[in-house]
Amino acid sequence: MPSLAGLFFWMNRKIENINKIIITKPLKLDCGKTIKNFPLAYETYGKLNENKDNAILIFHALTGDQFVTGTNPVTNKEGWWVTAVGPGKAIDTDKYFVICANVIGGCMGSLGPKNTNPENNKPYGLDFPVITIKDMVKAQESLLEHLGIKKLLCATGGSMGGMQLLQFCATFPDKAFSAIPIACSSSHSAQNIALNELARQAIMADPVWDNGKYVSKNVQPKNGLAVARMVGHISYLSEKGMQEKFGRKLQEKADYEFSFNADFQVESYLRHQGYAFVERFDANSILYITRAMDYFDLSKQFNGGLVEAFKNQNTKFLVISFSSDWLYTTKENKDIVIALNSSGADVSYSEIITDKGHDSFLLNEPEFLKTLKGFVDSMYEKFKNEKRI
Amino acid sequence: MKKEFKVIAELLPNNTRVLDVGCGDGSLMNFLKEEKNIEVRGLELNQENVQQCIRKGLPVIQGNAETELHQFPDQSFDYVVLSQTLQAFYNPEEVLKNLLRIGKAVVVSIPNFGYWKVRMKLLFFGEMPVTKTLPNTWYNTPNLHMCTIKDLFKFCYEKNINIKQVVGVNEDKTSLIKKSNLEIKNLFSKLGIFLIG
Numbered sequence: 001m002p003s004l005a006g007l008f009f010w011m012n013r014k015i016e017n018i019n020k021i022i023i024t025k026p027l028k029l030d031c032g033k034t035i036k037n038f039p040l041a042y043e044t045y046g047k048l049n050e051n052k053d054n055a056i057l058i059f060h061a062l063t064g065d066q067f068v069t070g071t072n073p074v075t076n077k078e079g080w081w082v083t084a085v086g087p088g089k090a091i092d093t094d095k096y097f098v099i100c101a102n103v104i105g106g107c108m109g110s111l112g113p114k115n116t117n118p119e120n121n122k123p124y125g126l127d128f129p130v131i132t133i134k135d136m137v138k139a140q141e142s143l144l145e146h147l148g149i150k151k152l153l154c155a156t157g158g159s160m161g162g163m164q165l166l167q168f169c170a171t172f173p174d175k176a177f178s179a180i181p182i183a184c185s186s187s188h189s190a191q192n193i194a195l196n197e198l199a200r201q202a203i204m205a206d207p208v209w210d211n212g213k214y215v216s217k218n219v220q221p222k223n224g225l226a227v228a229r230m231v232g233h234i235s236y237l238s239e240k241g242m243q244e245k246f247g248r249k250l251q252e253k254a255d256y257e258f259s260f261n262a263d264f265q266v267e268s269y270l271r272h273q274g275y276a277f278v279e280r281f282d283a284n285s286i287l288y289i290t291r292a293m294d295y296f297d298l299s300k301q302f303n304g305g306l307v308e309a310f311k312n313q314n315t316k317f318l319v320i321s322f323s324s325d326w327l328y329t330t331k332e333n334k335d336i337v338i339a340l341n342s343s344g345a346d347v348s349y350s351e352i353i354t355d356k357g358h359d360s361f362l363l364n365e366p367e368f369l370k371t372l373k374g375f376v377d378s379m380y381e382k383f384k385n386e387k388r389i
Numbered sequence: 390m391k392k393e394f395k396v397i398a399e400l401l402p403n404n405t406r407v408l409d410v411g412c413g414d415g416s417l418m419n420f421l422k423e424e425k426n427i428e429v430r431g432l433e434l435n436q437e438n439v440q441q442c443i444r445k446g447l448p449v450i451q452g453n454a455e456t457e458l459h460q461f462p463d464q465s466f467d468y469v470v471l472s473q474t475l476q477a478f479y480n481p482e483e484v485l486k487n488l489l490r491i492g493k494a495v496v497v498s499i500p501n502f503g504y505w506k507v508r509m510k511l512l513f514f515g516e517m518p519v520t521k522t523l524p525n526t527w528y529n530t531p532n533l534h535m536c537t538i539k540d541l542f543k544f545c546y547e548k549n550i551n552i553k554q555v556v557g558v559n560e561d562k563t564s565l566i567k568k569s570n571l572e573i574k575n576l577f578s579k580l581g582i583f584l585i586g
Contacts, residue, residue: 316448318443334460337450337460338460341450341460341461341462341465342460342462342465344465346430346448347448347450348439348442348443348448348449348450349449349450349451349452350436350439350440350443350451351451352436353436367436367440370440371439371440371443374440374443374444375443375444377444378443378444378445378446379446381446382446
């Protein structure tokens with residue numbers, strides 16, 4: 001078993017070999033700073049057809065990356081959306097050309113706080129500029145340009161991926177023939193900002209974090225980062241789902257130990273999830289990406305009017321929410337539907353009944369996957385016909 | 390294709406924008422789209438039906454017409470269609486008011502409780518009627534507010550709702566219903582289809 005620092009170093013080396021483009025065009029960030037000549041890492045699945053009408057762009061969530069399906073070459077684990085994307089799956093890679101890019105601010109090859117700052121040749125750490133969802137989306141638009149895709153068949157994403165998608169549609173109307181925002185929101189709620197703050201404070205309270213300067217010492221504030229991940233994991237489940245999955249079951253023991261070890265299965269689960277996460281994610285990236293989510297408020301960008309954000313949309317939308325999701329509630333998703341409706345956009349909406357909470361979009365939820373497949377396939381038929389005319 | 394849908398389609402001009410409230414599996418929406426180039430939207434409660442609409446590429450919003458019509462802006466559609474569900478709402482008056490707010494005109498169809506077979510069943514057998522258009526028994530029917538064609542006529546007069554056209558349907562036959570033939574048509578129509586607003 002390599003040491004944690006060694007593992008991190010080894011993973012960073014693997015990251016050198018993944019697909020990326022260098023975006024030379026200067027990108028003016030919302031914070032006022034400009035970045036240029038920066039890497040954007042991405043992965044594609046399936047083949048772009050001759051007519052270039054089968055491209056689907058997927059935006060990943062907070063802790064996701066570009067490795068949607070198959071095996072992630074860096075972690076050697078399954079892609080994060082293997083339930084929905086792949087050969088014969090709801091988003092069928094035998095039929096569609098799927099693209100996903102690592103967000104800027106992330107840590108899977110795109111420009112992020114662990115990259116070297118050209119000004120002083122040290123890792124950025126907290127010198128990395130604060131980025132927004134809009135910045136992330138603008139960077140990914142450059143990738144589409146690079147791949148020569150004028151119009152996407154579909155763009156989709158859950159959670160923060162859905163937020164990027166809404167931003168993408170508002171900033172680049174007519175770039176996607178159809179769009180599927182899943183379990184997301186058009187502005188981050190107080191509760192979600194609070195949970196993100198909890199995650200950030202956990203990282204910052206870890207002495208190893210050292211104001212973000214840990215990177216140059218080849219260490220990770222793993223205790224803080226693990227706690228941050230545990231907070232997330234609680235919020236991704238539902239009360240009922242958690243009770244059914246764990247209840248008061250004990251972890252491989254007959255009775256309480258009368259100690260602070262993980263007696264309960266739920267504790268053991270959280271610890272496992274927390275510490276597995278530190279092997280693949282950079283603590284500073286969590287700070288930057290959660291901040292981007294907190295700043296996301298689409299109506300604010302359009303002078304308080306969400307309807308205004310979606311004006312003149314030709315994109316066909318399908319909004320999906322999950323009944324037990326308390327992080328991005330049905331109500332928040334419906335507000336998106338109402339705004340789209342009011343702007344006259346072509347919008348469908350489905351609420352999937354499930355106990356599995358926010359996590360549902362990553363799980364094998366048959367009703368969800370059927371809905372997803374039905375929409376994508378019918379949109380492909382329409383898009384082909386439209387292009388022919 | 391149901392006769393009712395054909396009548397509804399005939400009432401709607403080509404190239405208009407139509408909201409189908411309680412759109413089911415999207416059969417009517419599909420018909421209107423294909424035959425009349427109508428821009429359709431649906432509202433439907435049932436998950437399976439919603440999926441079917443989505444599979445057919447028909448825009449549909451999953452939701453309850455009783456509580457979720459507020460999401461559609463005033464006069465955002467040329468027509469709103471409500472097929473055989475008015476009687477199933479807790480508050481049909483409120484729903485109708487909303488439909489008239491959303492659409493410039495509204496097409497409402499109702500199973501006619503004044504149809505002679507229905508009357509006979511109650512008169513001679515003393516039982517709640519079960520017919521092809523009213524297939525449920527009293528304890529499991531979703532219909533809370535059954536009415537007749539005459540009732541809906543009266544309702545529109547009382548509430549100052551403009552009646553543009555009323556069509557009675559009996560099997561394959563259709564006929565225009567006016568004040569002058571209301572009594573007889575109320576007896577011989579299985580369905581009443583109202584164009585109001």
